[in-house]
Amino acid sequence: MDIAALTIDQIREGLHARRFSSAELTTAALKFARNENAQTNAYLTFSEERALATARRVDERLARGEDPGPLAGVPVAVKDVIVTKGVRTTCGSKLLANYVPPYDATAVERLEAAGGVIIGKTNCDEFAMGSSNENSAFGPVRNPHALDRVPGGSSGGSAAAVAQGTAVVALGSDTGGSIRQPASFCGVVGLTPTYGRVSRYGLTAFASSLDHIGPFGRSVRDAALVLSVIAGRDPLDSTSAEAPVPDYLRHLDGEIKGLKLGLPREYLKDLTSETGDLIARAVEKLKRLGCEVRDITLPATDYAIACYYVIATAEASSNLARYDGVRYTSRSASSESLSDMYRNTRGEGFGAECKRRIMLGTYVLSAGYYDAYYLKAQKVRALIARDFTNAFAEVDAIVAPVSPFPAFKIGEKIDDPMAMYLSDIYTITGDLAGIPCMSVPCGKTAQGLPVGMQILAKHFDEARMFRLADAFERAGGAQN
Amino acid sequence: MSAPVAELASREVISKYETVIGLEVHVQLATASKIFCSCPTSFGAPPDTNVCPVCLGLPGALPVLSREAVEMAMRAAMALNCTIRRVSRFARKNYFYPDLPKGYQISQYDEPIAEHGWLDISMDGTHKRIGITRVHMEDDAGKSIHEGFRDSDRYSYVDLNRCGTPLIEIVTEPDMRSSDEAYAFLTELKQTMQFIEVSACDMEKGQLRCDANVSVRLKGAEKLGTKAEVKNLNSFRFLKMALDYEIARQVAVIEAGGRIVQETRLYDVASGETIGMRSKESAHDYRYFPEPDLVPLRISEAWQERVRAAMPELPAKKRERFMTDYKLSEYDANWLTADRVVSEFFEATARISGDPKEAANWVMGDLAAVLKAQGKEIADSPVSAQSLGELLAVKGKGEISGKLAKEIFAKMAATGDPPAAIIEREGLKQISDTGALEKIVDDVIAANPKQLEQYRGGKITVLAFFVGQVMRASRGQANPAAVNELLRRKLG
Numbered sequence: 001m002d003i004a005a006l007t008i009d010q011i012r013e014g015l016h017a018r019r020f021s022s023a024e025l026t027t028a029a030l031k032f033a034r035n036e037n038a039q040t041n042a043y044l045t046f047s048e049e050r051a052l053a054t055a056r057r058v059d060e061r062l063a064r065g066e067d068p069g070p071l072a073g074v075p076v077a078v079k080d081v082i083v084t085k086g087v088r089t090t091c092g093s094k095l096l097a098n099y100v101p102p103y104d105a106t107a108v109e110r111l112e113a114a115g116g117v118i119i120g121k122t123n124c125d126e127f128a129m130g131s132s133n134e135n136s137a138f139g140p141v142r143n144p145h146a147l148d149r150v151p152g153g154s155s156g157g158s159a160a161a162v163a164q165g166t167a168v169v170a171l172g173s174d175t176g177g178s179i180r181q182p183a184s185f186c187g188v189v190g191l192t193p194t195y196g197r198v199s200r201y202g203l204t205a206f207a208s209s210l211d212h213i214g215p216f217g218r219s220v221r222d223a224a225l226v227l228s229v230i231a232g233r234d235p236l237d238s239t240s241a242e243a244p245v246p247d248y249l250r251h252l253d254g255e256i257k258g259l260k261l262g263l264p265r266e267y268l269k270d271l272t273s274e275t276g277d278l279i280a281r282a283v284e285k286l287k288r289l290g291c292e293v294r295d296i297t298l299p300a301t302d303y304a305i306a307c308y309y310v311i312a313t314a315e316a317s318s319n320l321a322r323y324d325g326v327r328y329t330s331r332s333a334s335s336e337s338l339s340d341m342y343r344n345t346r347g348e349g350f351g352a353e354c355k356r357r358i359m360l361g362t363y364v365l366s367a368g369y370y371d372a373y374y375l376k377a378q379k380v381r382a383l384i385a386r387d388f389t390n391a392f393a394e395v396d397a398i399v400a401p402v403s404p405f406p407a408f409k410i411g412e413k414i415d416d417p418m419a420m421y422l423s424d425i426y427t428i429t430g431d432l433a434g435i436p437c438m439s440v441p442c443g444k445t446a447q448g449l450p451v452g453m454q455i456l457a458k459h460f461d462e463a464r465m466f467r468l469a470d471a472f473e474r475a476g477g478a479q480n
Numbered sequence: 481m482s483a484p485v486a487e488l489a490s491r492e493v494i495s496k497y498e499t500v501i502g503l504e505v506h507v508q509l510a511t512a513s514k515i516f517c518s519c520p521t522s523f524g525a526p527p528d529t530n531v532c533p534v535c536l537g538l539p540g541a542l543p544v545l546s547r548e549a550v551e552m553a554m555r556a557a558m559a560l561n562c563t564i565r566r567v568s569r570f571a572r573k574n575y576f577y578p579d580l581p582k583g584y585q586i587s588q589y590d591e592p593i594a595e596h597g598w599l600d601i602s603m604d605g606t607h608k609r610i611g612i613t614r615v616h617m618e619d620d621a622g623k624s625i626h627e628g629f630r631d632s633d634r635y636s637y638v639d640l641n642r643c644g645t646p647l648i649e650i651v652t653e654p655d656m657r658s659s660d661e662a663y664a665f666l667t668e669l670k671q672t673m674q675f676i677e678v679s680a681c682d683m684e685k686g687q688l689r690c691d692a693n694v695s696v697r698l699k700g701a702e703k704l705g706t707k708a709e710v711k712n713l714n715s716f717r718f719l720k721m722a723l724d725y726e727i728a729r730q731v732a733v734i735e736a737g738g739r740i741v742q743e744t745r746l747y748d749v750a751s752g753e754t755i756g757m758r759s760k761e762s763a764h765d766y767r768y769f770p771e772p773d774l775v776p777l778r779i780s781e782a783w784q785e786r787v788r789a790a791m792p793e794l795p796a797k798k799r800e801r802f803m804t805d806y807k808l809s810e811y812d813a814n815w816l817t818a819d820r821v822v823s824e825f826f827e828a829t830a831r832i833s834g835d836p837k838e839a840a841n842w843v844m845g846d847l848a849a850v851l852k853a854q855g856k857e858i859a860d861s862p863v864s865a866q867s868l869g870e871l872l873a874v875k876g877k878g879e880i881s882g883k884l885a886k887e888i889f890a891k892m893a894a895t896g897d898p899p900a901a902i903i904e905r906e907g908l909k910q911i912s913d914t915g916a917l918e919k920i921v922d923d924v925i926a927a928n929p930k931q932l933e934q935y936r937g938g939k940i941t942v943l944a945f946f947v948g949q950v951m952r953a954s955r956g957q958a959n960p961a962a963v964n965e966l967l968r969r970k971l972g
Contacts, residue, residue, distance in 0.1 A: 082540070083538075083539060083540040089539070091539065096539070101533075101538065101539070101540070102533065102538070103533050103538070103541075105540055200540075200542060201540065201541070201542050202540040202541075203540050204539040204540045205539075205540070205773075208772035208773050235544065236542060236544060237544075238542065238543070238544050238773065238774050238775050239542075239772075239773065239774075314769060315769075315772055317574075317767075318574050318584050318767070318769070320583075321576065321582070321583020321584060322537050322581060322582050324576060324583060326578045326581070326638070328538070338578070342576055365574075365767035365768075365769055366765055366767060367765045367767075370768075370769070374769060
């Protein structure tokens with residue numbers, strides 16, 4: 001069995017035909033993942049015991065003739081900002097290097113209840129802050145397509161795990177592009193659902209009003225199936241939505257003829273030529289498939305980065321206050337006083353990017369600055385959301401690049417935060433508006449670096465987004 | 481402990497100034513579970529046992545607002561005559577402290593659940609309305625324990641059980657003009673919260689906590705003086721002592737030509753003084769911003785109506801009703817409505833006895849004395865309202881004398897038995913039956929010929945002697961009125 005190419009459908013079929021058991025597949029996947037990890041550093045922790053226990057449950061259910069669930073036996077990787085009971089959850093931070101949560105995130109619970117086998121926790125930028133995975137306290141992840149390049153971030157480990165084939169699907173989190181950008185860099189499908197579509201309970205908070213959990217897959221179908229499992233109202237998350245979850249797979253029928261798509265001109269300005277060409281070719285392909293593509297404008301886009309770095313850092317400065325050395329956070333060894341303990345613990349524990357954002361966020365919320373920064377940013381956020389509302393009055397979905405450039409070299413941008421922040425220039429708007437958006441592969445550069453096309457849709461209109469992405473994928477969208 | 485006040489400024493000097501006081505009162509809501517999770521709020525559990533990922537602030541945990549807590553806050557707001565906002569919001573108040581596991585308190589800031597209310601206080605028969613600026617909801621922090629451990633010189637301990645306990649903060653307008661008014665306000669507030677079952681308001685358990693903003697100005701001055709915030713006023717006695725100290729201190733500073741600094745001062749119970757905290761400790765920038773983990777709280781008219789309909793009678797209303805319906809004096813009405821359980825005990829006793837005035841006298845007199853002697857609250861009274869009511873009813877019908885009623889009551893208090901059982905068991909029923917009485921009277925007259933002669937000779941005062949003899953012969957059970965009448969007739 002070629003683990004690296006397995007799909008969810010193939011696993012289901014293999015299990016039912018008794019070609020392999022869930023335990024066998026899990027053991028093989030873990031072995032494969034451990035081997036590959038020496039190359040990519042995609043995983044921080046392997047949850048072998050828990051994975052085998054889940055696999056045995058799947059096998060028992062199969063033996064009893066019961067339905068083992070839609071994700072039965074599927075090897076899943078989970079980003080290390082999503083908590084797992086009994087399995088170390090570091091958030092890519094030294095501060096939580098030994099933290100073992102006593103509870104499961106809702107998404108994790110739902111994955112396992114559907115038969116998914118969580119084989120490990122994936123590397124990421126510290127507290128999901130970064131666009132290259134270089135901000136992990138446990139070393140960078142290497143892009144499986146080019147080991148000297150970044151996988152993108154912050155969910156770099158999850159994207160790399162799916163790209164290298166050690167996991168069939170993975171969970172990531174997206175606050176400003178942390179799923180779509182690494183999906184684009186690693187040549188896999190990654191999606192950020194509507195805000196409220198998937199419970200955030202158990203997702204370690206970076207910026208609560210922007211944080212999303214979403215899946216990675218090697219196909220639109222696999223990613224859509226994972227979303228249908230983890231989506232839906234959760235009484236433990238007040239911001240999770242009541243809206244019913246449709247059967248996404250039923251919408252993957254290739255029917256996209258006549259779909260009206262918008263191409264925002266603000267998203268085409270700063271692309272590398274290769275990325276620009278690949279996006280242009282993708283748009284042509286969509287037209288050939290019967291879509292009507294028109295130019296649109298999203299005028300508030302220029303303010304998105306500024307807006308995002310005010311709101312996200314403000315919320316982060318508060319969310320990261322709890323890592324103070326008092327309880328589960330590793331405490332600095334030498335402290336004379338309480339304030340020393342706080343300073344030393346946080347000073348030694350947080351990496352440079354977290355510190356930068358905590359300071360920024362603390363500043364923008366300070367007395368006298370709140371109105372000028374935080375309040376104004378909220379107004380800009382409303383304008384960005386309005387841009388999308390206006391656009392969706394005319395078009396069914398929006399297509400755009402995910403990132404202005406493909407995967408860059410490790411170390412290339414690490415000393416230039418502003419250049420790094422520009423990686424997210426086309427992805428943060430979707431998070432600010434809370435709309436569903438995804439990255440679907442649309443070809444490779446001459447050097448073999450994958451590039452993703454972004455699709456954005458109306459609130460809770462994931463089904464239409466999947467239909468479009470699936471049709472594009474089936475029409476060979478990932479091939480140049 | 482009042483010594484420092486006298487040293488600071490004389491009564492005459494202080495009387496030149498007007499005091500302005502506003503209070504910030506925290507009331508712990510009597511919900512079964514915490515405000516943002518389902519952990520119990522019970523007091524006194526072993527440390528860190530009533531906790532879960534949410535109230536521990538573990539990574540990834542999220543708050544979910546308790547409906548019960550919202551409804552209690554609504555009830556409190558209604559009792560304080562506030563307007564409840566259709567939409568209110570929670571906000572994060574950010575600060576570092578070891579007993580605050582999230583690194584922020586979830587509170588309400590510019591859109592509190594309720595605002596613009598009032599509460600009336602009365603002192604020596606005069607009434608005054610104290611404005612309520614706002615009522616907002618928030619979660620409590622854990623408890624830091626700095627003393628009592630072997631290594632307390634080096635470590636502090638934290639118990640997180642209290643984390644997430646629902647609180648409301650009630651902020652008043654600066655409407656109080658003396659420590660007595662502040663005392664009266666807090667008393668009325670406590671009573672009100674108890675009556676509507678929003679809180680037991682046990683200060684020792686931290687269910688009622690009070691901070692005060694205090695300033696003074698020369699009488700007649702328009703501009704308010706600079707205020708100091710006095711914290712740690714955690715008993716009614718301390719509230720008054722701390723305020724009196726602080727008023728005298730401020731007057732002394734001004735009289736000496738100094739200026740009041742806006743600061744937070746802590747009341748020190750041991751010295752009876754208020755002590756300024758270093759500005760570093762009190763100069764907080766809480767960096768409030770809307771809590772992104774909670775959706776806005778929307779309260780419909782219909783919801784308000786449901787809560788209002790289930791609202792118990794407020795103490796002020798009850799006091800008024802006791803005075804009009806039961807013809808009680810203001811003093812009695814105040815006494816009987818100071819505590820909701822007492823007021824309900826009284827009403828039950830009044831109803832069963834059919835004599836409210838008598839019921840009031842017994843509840844405030846004999847019953848109160850028994851409870852005090854036994855060290856009990858009225859909820860644990862050995863004599864139930866039913867029993868006391870029955871006793872007074874029997875007495876009212878003239879079946880027992882007042883003296884006998886007191887004796888029976890003492891036995892009720894000792895045994896917990898109802899009056900009928902004691903009367904029956906001890907054969908204490910009053911003898912009004914003329915036949916039985918006549919025999920006793922005849923015997924007494926026959927046994928005292930000398931006194932009979934005196935009476936018939938015109939010495940009418942001897943009648944009292946005969947009454948006494950008859951009462952003694954009947955072991956006190958004879959109906960005195962009937963005895964009198966019989967004797968007059970027979971001696972005549």
